[in-house]
Structures are given as structure tokens and as C-alpha cells.
Amino acid sequence: MGCGSSKTNKVIEPETKIEIDVSEEHDDNENKNEQSPSPPNNELKKSSLAISSKNYKLNYFDFTGRAELLRLIFAVSNTPFTDQRIKFKDWKNEKKNAPLEQLPYLEVDDNPILVQSMAIARYLAKEMNLAGRDTYDQVRVDLVLDLCKEFTDCFSIYIVPEMLNPTDEKEEIIQHFIDILALRYLKNIETLIENFGQNNYAVGDQLTVADLFIHDLVTNMIKLNSAILENYPKLKKHKSQVEENENLKFYLDTRDRKKLE
Ligand SMILES: N[C@@H](CCC(=O)N[C@@H](CS)C(=O)NCC(=O)O)C(=O)O
Known part of the structure; x- marks a missing residue:
């Protein structure tokens, strides 16, 4: 597990999906934000999930780990977000931007930064109607x-x-x-x-x-x-x-x- 050379900053639109792996190193080419076919429109129309208009920026290393559940929530709810991937080699410099000097952290509009992956997952689940009916x-x-x-x-x-x-x-x-x-x-x-x-x-x-x-x-x-x-x-x-x-x-x-x- 490891990363290539530079920090990547990907805006994940509903039609843009990316590669993630828990254990393997990715080079810069693999990190390109490639366009993929859109999800089927009929499914999006059928979906009861709210599509949030907030600006989300998820900061994590370039692998699945503790961020993948959060990425899955964004994917299922078809919510655009910026998938900020930090290379290991840049972490020393980037650490000062992380409130607890750890990843992941989530930026939501101009609000104070959210930390702790499970709290973030619960928050996003509530926002995207994935937390349970009652x-x-x-x-x-x-x-x-x-x-x-x-x-x-x-x-x-x-x-x-x-x-x-x-x-x-x-x-x-x-x-x-x-x-x-x-x-x-x-x-x-x-x-x-x-x-x-x-x-x-x-x-x-x-x-x-x-x-x-x-x-x-x-x-x-x-x-x-x-x-x-x-x-x-x-x-x-x-x-x-x-x-x-x-x-x-x-x-x-x-x-x-x-x-x-
Ligand atoms: N309880 C925290 C744990 C966060 C954590 O351990 N993050 C690791 C990556 S999975 C990290 O930032 N390691 C780098 C460091 O501590 O310098 C959470 O769930 O968000």
C-alpha cells in the first residue's frame, strides 16, 4: 500500500467514478479523474435518496481504508464530492491542515471541519436518508x-x-x-x-x-x-x-x- 508522487484533487460528479484499493500502490496515471458512463437515469429518477447541494470535500489517503464507507455513501446517494487524495510522501506537510493530524476529515461548505470517520459516516447517512426510517x-x-x-x-x-x-x-x-x-x-x-x-x-x-x-x-x-x-x-x-x-x-x-x- 502506498502512493505515487503528488496530491490529487478529484471532484466526483455523479457520472465520475474512481479507483480505490485497500492495499495497492497507485501511480499518477491511475489517479486521473477519468470520465465513466453515467449511472442509469431511470434508477436516479426512482431513487428516494436526497441529493445534497452542499459542497463536500473528503480528505484521505489514496486507498480505501477508513474513507471507503464515506465514498460508498456518496456513490449510493449520487452526491457529488471532492475526493481529495493525499500521497504518503506529502502527508508530513499536509498534516497541519488536518484538525487532529489524522485522516479522514470532511469539509462541508464553510463549516468547521468534521473528523472521526464513523461520526462522519453517521452524519452523511442522515443527510442522504441512509440512516434508517425511524x-x-x-x-x-x-x-x-x-x-x-x-x-x-x-x-x-x-x-x-x-x-x-x-x-x-x-x-x-x-x-x-x-x-x-x-x-x-x-x-x-x-x-x-x-x-x-x-x-x-x-x-x-x-x-x-x-x-x-x-x-x-x-x-x-x-x-x-x-x-x-x-x-x-x-x-x-x-x-x-x-x-x-x-x-x-x-x-x-x-x-x-x-x-x-
Ligand atoms: N478514529 C479515527 C482514526 C483515524 C486514523 O487512525 N487515521 C489514520 C489513517 S487510517 C491516520 O491519519 N494516520 C496518519 C497519522 O496518524 O499520522 C477515525 O476513525 O477517523
Whole structure:
């Protein structure tokens, strides 16, 4: 994982999607803000999500990490935002602009800068009608987010260091992670989907930010073991259901296709 030479500053319009990867280095060519086909118009008309007119600027490193959930929210709600990607080599200089000297942070119009990825995710979810219909849906969405966050923290502790600087124990550590921690957390996420969701959504019968976080962490698990979902049938169905969303599908297709180029 790492970055190329300079800071990139991309305005993500609804029809403009980009490549993101949790673990691989990107060069400057890969960071060009290329135009892609627009999402299907009929889906946008059908969408019940609000399209905010605020100016959003998301600042993060040039990979998925803690910013990807936020990018997914923007993608699903078809909300334009500036995807400011900071290269590792520029971070020392850029750090002073980050209120807590950490990424991500979000600028919204001229308001004070927002920090803490999960607080930002909850805020954006409310703005984009992805937080759950009522307070009971919202608390269930919240607790799914909390569980997912615990799991991604484990991923950051055990797996990310091996991606950054692989050791001789890398395969063993990954296997141990899959056998012990992933087993516990993925089963628990399935239990919540079973208890709270309908039609393979995590909570209620519509897409929420909880679905997006589950999708993001499952994507990272599939990168560790491409067959992992064979052991988690509910998560497999959930992934298919979430990818029925045309805006998300468009974003993921474009992101994954660009990664292969
Ligand atoms: N709790 C914070 C954690 C932020 C965090 O750890 N950010 C890392 C990148 S994932 C960072 O900025 N590292 C660079 C540094 O600390 O200098 C959040 O969720 O936003």
C-alpha cells in the first residue's frame, strides 16, 4: 500500500467514478479523474435518496481504508464530492491542515471541519436518508455499525501491518485471523442480518449505511480469501442484494475495472 508522487484533487460528479484499493500502490496515471458512463437515469429518477447541494470535500489517503464507507455513501446517494487524495510522501506537510493530524476529515461548505470517520459516516447517512426510517431502525443500524467497526479495528491491527510490511508469518496470521476473528464477527453480522433485516438487507427492507459497511468489510475479507463467503450464505445473499443498487453497482464496477487497467 502506498502512493505515487503528488496530491490529487478529484471532484466526483455523479457520472465520475474512481479507483480505490485497500492495499495497492497507485501511480499518477491511475489517479486521473477519468470520465465513466453515467449511472442509469431511470434508477436516479426512482431513487428516494436526497441529493445534497452542499459542497463536500473528503480528505484521505489514496486507498480505501477508513474513507471507503464515506465514498460508498456518496456513490449510493449520487452526491457529488471532492475526493481529495493525499500521497504518503506529502502527508508530513499536509498534516497541519488536518484538525487532529489524522485522516479522514470532511469539509462541508464553510463549516468547521468534521473528523472521526464513523461520526462522519453517521452524519452523511442522515443527510442522504441512509440512516434508517425511524429511531428503532436507526439504533439497529447503529449497532451494526458498531460491530462492523470492531471488526475493522481488528483488521487494522492484525492484517494491515502485514499488507504494509509483510513478514514471514503473513499467511499464518491471515489464516488465524480468518479462523478466529472473522469467524466470530462474520457469524455475528449474519445473526444481526437474520434478526433485523428483511429481503437480505441488514436492517429493515431498504438499503442503509449498515449495508454499505458490511459490504465494505466483506470486500476486504474476499481479498484475503476469495472463497470465504461460501461459509457465510447470508452474507453472500446480502452482498448480491446490496449490489442490486444501480448507483453502487456502477461505482463498484468502475472501481474494480480501473484497478485491472
Ligand atoms: N478514529 C479515527 C482514526 C483515524 C486514523 O487512525 N487515521 C489514520 C489513517 S487510517 C491516520 O491519519 N494516520 C496518519 C497519522 O496518524 O499520522 C477515525 O476513525 O477517523
